[in-house]
Amino acid sequence: MTKDLSQYPIEGHLTPVGALTFSKSGGWWRAIVHSEDEYGNEKVRLYLWHDNDAKGWVTKHKWNIDPEHWPAERRVVADHVGAAVDADTPYFPVQHYNVVGGQTVKKTDEWWTAVVQYEDNYSSTHKTRLYMWQLENDDAKGTGYKWNVRSDTWPEERDAVNRYVEHLQ
Structure with missing residues (x-):
């Protein structure tokens, strides 16, 4: 079928x-x-x-998913999902949340990709999200792409993406 x-x-x-x-x-x-x-x-x-x-x-x-950048994104997510909060939190243009950690994966003149740890008002634990901001004159215009990384669902999502990326290469 x-x-x-x-x-x-x-x-x-x-x-x-x-x-x-x-x-x-x-x-x-x-x-x-x-x-x-x-x-x-x-x-x-x-x-x-x-x-x-x-x-x-x-x-x-x-x-x-950009097959060229996927391995770096996957590695940075692995470093941050469920990890302790970063004491030296860099700046990320995230609204509505308290950013408590994260790392830039790639930044060009047009796009900025990062893994961000944040806290919201509904939970006492931090969460991890992939963000991609479009940049204009080094200012973030908005988040056209974002993905919540949950430790209970990420392994399945990661493995499925790995299979698709291998197929494309």
Whole structure:
């Protein structure tokens, strides 16, 4: 039986060519989707959608996997997920949270990728998130990509991305 890839609510200019659902329950859907754009360029993204009764599945978080940078991202995440808080916390342009640690993975004139540890008002423990900010004149314009890294789900997500990245090379 062939999986109906059209069910994955990704951007309209992308066509899914492969996908793996990690979980879909309680109004939340977490998956990795391998897609192509109209020019044949491949994309691999982690997605988190929420079921909004009025709008259907709405993207809450997504993370663009760049095979060239994935090994560095994976290593930095491994260093920070569940790790102790960093005493010398660098600056990251994160709103609404108290940043308590993290590390830049890559920074160019256009993009800044980092793993950030933060605390929110709902929990006494810190959390880890991958962030990618678009930069303009060295100022962060916004976070088009972010992904919550949870110690209970990260191994499955990491391994699935590893398989897709190997397939692309």
